Amino acid sequence: MxxxxxxxxxxxxxxxxxxxxxxxxxxxxxxxxxxxxxxxxxxxxxxxxxxxxxxxxxxxxxxxxxxxxxxxxxxxxxxxxxxxxxxxxxxxxxxxxxxxxxxxxxxxxxxxxxxxxxxxxxxxxxxxxxxxxxxxxxxxxxxxxxxxxxxxxxxxxxxxxxxxxxxxxxxxxxxxxxxxxxxRVRSMGFALTPCTVPANGTPTFTLEENELEMGIGIHGEPGIQRESVRQADELAESMLDRLSSDLDLNSPARLAAMINGMGGTPMLELAILARKVAHWSQDKGHDLRRIWMGEYMTSLEMQGASLTLLSLDDRLQELLDAPSDTPALRQGVAHD
Amino acid sequence: MxxxxxxxxxxxxxxxxxxxxxxxxxxxxxxxxxxxxxxxxxxxxxxxxxxxxxxxxxxxxxxxxxxxxxxxxxxxxxxxxxxxxxxxxxxxxxxxxxxxxxxxxxxxxxxxxxxxxxxxxxxxxxxxxxxxxxxxxxxxxxxxxxxxxxxxxxxxxxxxxxxxxxxxxxxxxxxxxxxxxxxRVRSMGFALTPCTVPANGTPTFTLEENELEMGIGIHGEPGIQRESVRQADELAESMLDRLSSDLDLNSPARLAAMINGMGGTPMLELAILARKVAHWSQDKGHDLRRIWMGEYMTSLEMQGASLTLLSLDDRLQELLDAPSDTPALRQGVAHD
Amino acid sequence: MTESDFVALWRAFYDKVTAKRDELNQLDAAIGDGDHGTNLARGLGRVVEELKPSGSLRASCRMVGMRLLSTVGGASGALWGSALVSASTVLPDEAQMNHETALAALSRGIDQMRARGKAEVGDKTMMDVWIPAVTALESGAPVGDVAAQAMSSAEATRPLQARRGRAAYLGSRSIGHVDPGSLSTALWWEALAEVVDS
Amino acid sequence: MTESDFVALWRAFYDKVTAKRDELNQLDAAIGDGDHGTNLARGLGRVVEELKPSGSLRASCRMVGMRLLSTVGGASGALWGSALVSASTVLPDEAQMNHETALAALSRGIDQMRARGKAEVGDKTMMDVWIPAVTALESGAPVGDVAAQAMSSAEATRPLQARRGRAAYLGSRSIGHVDPGSLSTALWWEALAEVVDS
Ligand SMILES: Nc1ncnc2c1ncn2[C@@H]1O[C@H](COP(=O)(O)OP(=O)(O)O)[C@@H](O)[C@H]1O
Ligand SMILES: Nc1ncnc2c1ncn2[C@@H]1O[C@H](COP(=O)(O)OP(=O)(O)O)[C@@H](O)[C@H]1O
Ligand SMILES: [Mg+2]
Ligand SMILES: [Mg+2]
Ligand SMILES: [Mg+2]
Ligand SMILES: [Mg+2]
CATH class of the missing domain: 3.40.50.10440 (Dihydroxyacetone kinase; domain 1)
Structure with missing residues (x-):
């Protein structure tokens, strides 16, 4: 460690x-x-x-x-x-x-x-x-x-x-x-690598070079199943389909999406996921109003990511876009 | 990879x-x-x-x-x-x-x-x-x-x-x-792990469990020397001393500091470095006006961090604190 | 049971958990988040530091409960802590209690755990050990036998699929591993048996 | 040299770099950032796709330079690209050139590299190969010999401490590794020798 x-x-x-x-x-x-x-x-x-x-x-x-x-x-x-x-x-x-x-x-x-x-x-x-x-x-x-x-x-x-x-x-x-x-919010995550709790010193699970854990929580616990590593687009698509069917998004919806890194995934890779989330929304006819991309809820140094969809209405959208001023989430900077 | x-x-x-x-x-x-x-x-x-x-x-x-x-x-x-x-x-x-x-x-x-x-x-x-x-x-x-x-x-x-x-x-x-x-700005970084350029597929260097690379750049290149892993405070102190001697900070100065994660280091650990940077400044009598802590300039998924000190004057401080509204750096949110 | 037995019980439990800290963590890593041993050892360490005979079993038991509540964290901290605080309410403000009072306190404690955690026998949680153990004690089994039975109950969680607690998220992947909270509970019964027998 | 020699030269160079892509990356990983083989292979791939006899060596050479400038990136892209663009200015607007013109172009090219990169022989960069090679050719050495000497010059960068380029940041840790840009330059000379000899 x-x-x-x-x-x-x-x-x-x-x-x-x-x-x-x-x-x-x-x-x-x-x-x-x-x-x-x-x-x-x-x-x-x-x-x-x-x-x-x-x-x-x-x-x-x-x-x-x-x-x-x-x-x-x-x-x-x-x-x-x-x-x-x-x-x-x-x-x-x-x-x-x-x-x-x-x-x-x-x-x-x-x-x-x-x-x-x-x-x-x-x-x-x-x-x-x-x-x-x-x-x-x-x-x-x-x-x-x-x-x-x-x-x-x-x-x-x-x-x-x-x-x-x-x-x-x-x-x-x-x-x-x-x-x-x-x-109205649904999420799902995966891990490419485990993480190590400082007090324990050993990773919570081990993965082979071609394996990932799908359906993980945020505590380094194993996911619901082990899968083989796939391309980013495929991975994102299968997760998005699962989120949208759980949200019953049968007809075009107004959405916000979060692409959340688990702690050890570079933004370069998150951006590749963001691209797919935007393309998927377009393909499905959804109106994707806001993307949040970055590290919002992590699991120490774990490599992996989670995707979240939020189905918006007027009120939620307006509140989502309202100013916030916190260490990790700032929006609403006033300027000309 | x-x-x-x-x-x-x-x-x-x-x-x-x-x-x-x-x-x-x-x-x-x-x-x-x-x-x-x-x-x-x-x-x-x-x-x-x-x-x-x-x-x-x-x-x-x-x-x-x-x-x-x-x-x-x-x-x-x-x-x-x-x-x-x-x-x-x-x-x-x-x-x-x-x-x-x-x-x-x-x-x-x-x-x-x-x-x-x-x-x-x-x-x-x-x-x-x-x-x-x-x-x-x-x-x-x-x-x-x-x-x-x-x-x-x-x-x-x-x-x-x-x-x-x-x-x-x-x-x-x-x-x-x-x-x-x-x-007026000086930085220094270290790596606990290497990173892997996607097109290459293999890490740019290898490190033993107890080693770190000190004085790295941001391209996964080896650092200036290999050292054994130390506690966060010791690591930060030796880097800060080097930065401040290079900046000739012999008397108390007004400073801004950046604690920058290299991509794979959790914010939990960056915060431990931030604490030491603040304590070190206090001990030296410096007036540490602003800390930026997060991922600003990374090396893919590398674990490690860099510390930066900027010696401020009135003008630089005022410009540093001016509003900015970009994907990764936002400040100056207007609110009551 | 005297207050010095009570103190000895927590000391013995602490020793056992410390000795098995890594094993408890590993069990928890397999089907949870790997902290059960660390959590309990941290809390019990604070308990044995502070627990001195006070002349009141009620006060001592409440102190242990409050201390575990504020130092263990996680599911087990809430369950152990609130159970002990609840149990303390039926204990006498004296340094000694009889068998009936002890049974009443145990029963109060597991009621509280059930109310908080909503787990029943078979859900693969520490309730799989607590409920049959208290039932056996109530029906007159000697503590040593109850402790042995508690250890088998813990082992018997292995083939189960978890329905409560963090392990439940794993679905069928939780099958094949002993529940860490069940093992630590069995250690508590072992500690009790040692203290009462001696 | 004819324009078809010129086309063949870049094709041969591309083949050599592709074959040694990983080796060039590994050399660069040891003292740089591990991308030299990838960078050159990417750029030369684009060059050989597009390079067709155009009837003008000047135009062809300029095209190769512009293409390398816009596809290689890094230090080597800027150096190769701007050197070739510079060299093209002394080439004839025809499909053929004589030895003197070729020498003038090479000399113009390395002047440009020197101006951009500010490296001299001994700094552990590709100049360690370019400068002695062009000097040897100017003093009448056959291309085959120059190519062989270029390969020794590349190998001779091994014991040096880098003073220019990314490897310079390593200080004395750059000692003991061949400079990747020197090796790829030697491959260019080998390609030239093959094309000219055949
Ligand atoms: N709802 C519940 N009812 C009873 N016991 C539970 C419940 N949930 C979890 N447990 C017990 O708590 C143990 C886990 O404790 P611990 O690891 O300390 O907490 P956490 O799960 O929050 O990390 C499990 O092994 C199980 O025995
Ligand atoms: N200032 C310079 N002058 C001449 N050649 C240089 C200079 N800097 C670097 N080089 C050459 O460039 C090579 C590295 O190229 P490459 O890896 O493609 O670019 P980068 O260093 O930007 O990653 C080095 O091996 C060296 O031969
Ligand atoms: Mg746990
Ligand atoms: Mg926990
Ligand atoms: Mg390079
Ligand atoms: Mg490069």
Whole structure:
């Protein structure tokens, strides 16, 4: 294992310090916690947004703390859900009197730890609502199982719910728009290489030179199946077809797409995927309004990518395009 | 070699299409060229900025085309300088009647190809000036050699010269501020892993589990020496000391710092470096005004990073902080 | 059970988890995310550092629960932590408890885990060990036998397909691997048996 | 030299570079960026596709130069391309030239390379092959001998420390490897010798 780290026990702590030191205009670390909160708190009387999860997904979630997105991000150890006391700290920091929305990725650990935190916050008199993102179509959905995972589509929830919260909407309204995004967003990812959790020192799986893992999560876990490496266009097409059939995109739709690198994939390759996503949309007659291409939700140094489609309506599109000013996602620069 | 590509011969062509398709509000590809130019051209009568180089350094340089930075970026094959005819296309696209500044990284190939293009453009009556960035302190500087390489510090030149050009400064003024940045910026990088040029299929060097290459360029070439892997803080400190002694930072200075990932290093690790850069500055009494942390100038999927220090004065700081709106670098979002 | 047994129990559990930390991680890597051993060892390390006889089993049990809640993270941290906090509410504010109270606390604990995690026997989670173990103890089995049975229950998760927790995402690929949380739970029962027998 | 010799020369050079593409890349990987073989092969491929006798050596030579300029990239593309464009200016607008004209063109070409690249003999670049080769030809050596000498000059770059081009960044680590541009230049001389001898 080769990593740019000091002691592996200190990785999360030092990285959180680093985020706060690199982006002091955006985020501050709440002392003695793993919480990054806005450097300049949101106006009073507006709904606060909290998200979080294990570390190793940077820029998620601390990179999305700022105007138009989150109010606080809570980090666990690498790939490990944060603990309820930390989430509670995040909720407190995000509460400006109008309640707090928790945006949770659907993993048993995340859901339970955020639930416990919510109970604790409610006991303190803070109004808390929560939504669970489960955009990963690789996983079978069923009432009798854990359900689908939440992966990169989560960032669309941050963006759109964050934009609405900034305008003074109520907790119920912000929650409703988050749920609308969740119902309209689907993702799927693959890995060409595994990643190594610093504390473990060995990769979570091994792949032959001609193999990839299809349908991976974001924690270095194996995917739903092992396939042989294919050309980028074929790979993208099979994923897009799966996303669109899950979204029931039978007739031309208005879409946003995210091409998300898993941490170790160069932008050169992401751009090749972006090209295919645009061509596929054109071929299907879809109106692809926005592409986000880059690293939004990563798995340490894993090579691979995920594709996300969001089916837009007027309102979601307008909120998606609203300004945001965070370390990792900025849009709406004013200029002549 | 595992990569998200189609045919290796098409990598650059498809990635350029992908950039244009992903960021249509920012860039367009000039048909039948490897040039990405602004989607909305700069106002007439303002100096145009052109940069470029081999591909494989994304987001450099196409990611920096847009308001406040470049007017056109010219891409060569992976790690190969672009050809003069392509650079000429870039110059034409960037010319709005007030002349064009070429920002060239100091590699023999880049310098010669941009020089030839400049001669061709001048023959067409376009006023062209050029600056050569040579920020890499790893390389010995001498009149009798090729001199130092240009690496990540180049992005500061794009940013600061771009901001001044946007204000209607003359070609001489824009060139002068670019030269001022060049005289005040120093960088150094290291690699934990090599990278593989798609057309070659094999890594450019091999490293043992406990080795790193110190003083690398950005083309997968070997560095100036092989060292054993050390902790992040030690690594950063030795590089920072070298940068600061080369900049003659004997007394407290006002600085900007860039922590640049080489393509395969997760942001988690870059943040650990950022923390050390901030602590080091504090310890030395420097006034570290701005940190840029992320992937600015990469070497495909290489794991590793470079550190850059820029010694600021009032003017450079103000231009550094001016708005920019490009695919990869946005700042100055207006909000309450 | 006395409070010093209670302290000894967590010390013994910590030792066992530390000894099997890598094995637990490897089991978790096969069907999860590879952190189960690290998570539990980190939390239990904090617990044994702090756990001193306080004169109150209720307070001690609550302390262990709170500490695990705030240091383990992941699914197992939420489950262990909230179960212990729940269990503590039926424990006496004294340094000693009888067998019935201990049984009531265990039963309260697994109810809480069930409510949080919604897993039943056969879902390939730690509930596959907890539920039969508590049932056996309630029906009078000696702790040593229960511990042995817990280890077989853990081993018996191997052929199952996971329906809860992270392993569920793997679908049929989760078959053929022992569930890490089941193994660590069996280690807890072994620790209990050692402390009670001695 | 006739125009058909000229066409044959580039075809032969292309064949040699294609055959040694990987070797040239490997030499470049050791002290540069590993693309020299790929770059030259790409450009020469385009040249041989397009190069047809046009009745004018000047036009043909200029075409080869322009094509290399626009397809090779890197240091070698700029050097080969601008040298050939320069050399073409002294060639006749006819299908044939004499030895003196050929020498004048070569000399014009290496002047251009020197002006662009600022390298001298001993800097571990292709100039280490070009300069002595043209000098030898000017002093009357047969092309076959010059080609053989060119190959030794290329090999002689091995112990040198590079002072120009990408390899210069390596400092003393550039010692012990043959310069790729010198080898490809020697292949050009071999191709010339073959065409002229036949
Ligand atoms: N819903 C659940 N109910 C009961 N136990 C669960 C549930 N989900 C997961 N577990 C247990 O937790 C263990 C994993 O714990 P751990 O690896 O620490 O957390 P995470 O899965 O969040 O990484 C599993 O092996 C399983 O025994
Ligand atoms: N300044 C120079 N003058 C003459 N030849 C040079 C110079 N710089 C580099 N070269 C030649 O170019 C060769 C490298 O070509 P190539 O790999 O195609 O370009 P790049 O170095 O841009 O990748 C070197 O081996 C050397 O012979
Ligand atoms: Mg986990
Ligand atoms: Mg090159
Ligand atoms: Mg786990
Ligand atoms: Mg080269």
């Amino acid at each position: 080769k990593k740019v780290v000091n002691r592996v026990e200190d990785v999360v702590d030092e990285a959180l310090d680093g985020m706060a030191l690199a982006f002091p205009a955006y985020v501050r670390r709440i002392p003695n916690t793993n919480v990054l909160a806005r450097a300049v708190p949101k106006k009073g009387g507006r709904v606060g947004l909290v998200s979080g999860g294990g570390s190793g997904h940077e820029p998620a979630h601390g990179g999305y703390v700022g105007y138009g997105m989150l109010d606080a991000a809570v980090a666990g150890e690498v790939f490990t859900s944060p603990t309820p006391d930390q989430v509670l700290e995040g909720i407190r920091a995000a509460n400006h009197g109008a309640g707090v929305l928790l945006i949770v990725k659907n993993y048993t650990g995340d859901v339970m730890n955020f639930d416990i935190a919510r109970e604790l916050a409610e006991a303190e008199g803070i109004e808390v609502a929560s939504v669970t993102v489960d955009d990963d179509v690789a996983v079978q959905d069923s009432l009798y199982t854990t359900g689908r995972r939440g992966i990169a589509g989560t960032i669309y929830v941050h963006k759109i719910a964050g934009a609405l919260a900034e305008r003074g909407a109520s907790l119920a309204e912000v929650k409703a728009v988050a749920e609308s995004v969740i119902s | 595992k990569k998200v590509v189609n045919r290796v011969e098409d990598v650059v062509d498809e990635a350029l299409d992908g950039m244009a398709l992903a960021f249509p509000a920012y860039v367009r590809r000039i048909p039948n060229t490897n040039v990405l130019a602004r989607a909305v051209p700069k106002k007439g009568g303002r100096v145009g900025l052109v940069s470029g180089g081999g591909s494989g350094h994304e987001p450099a340089h196409g990611g920096y085309v847009g308001y406040g930075m470049l007017d056109a970026a010219v891409a060569g094959e992976v790690f190969t300088s672009p050809t003069p005819d392509q650079v000429l296309e870039g110059i034409r696209a960037a010319n709005h009647g007030a002349g064009v500044l070429l920002i060239v990284k100091n590699y023999t190939g880049d310098v010669m190809n941009f020089d030839i293009a400049r001669e061709l453009a001048e023959a067409e009556g376009i006023e062209v000036a050029s600056v050569t960035v040579d920020d890499d302190v790893a390389v010995q500087d001498s009149l009798y050699t090729t001199g130092r390489r240009g690496i990540a510090g180049t992005i500061y030149v794009h940013k600061i010269a771009g901001a001044l050009a946007e204000r209607g400064a003359s070609l001489a003024e824009v060139k002068a501020v670019a030269e001022s940045v060049i005289s």
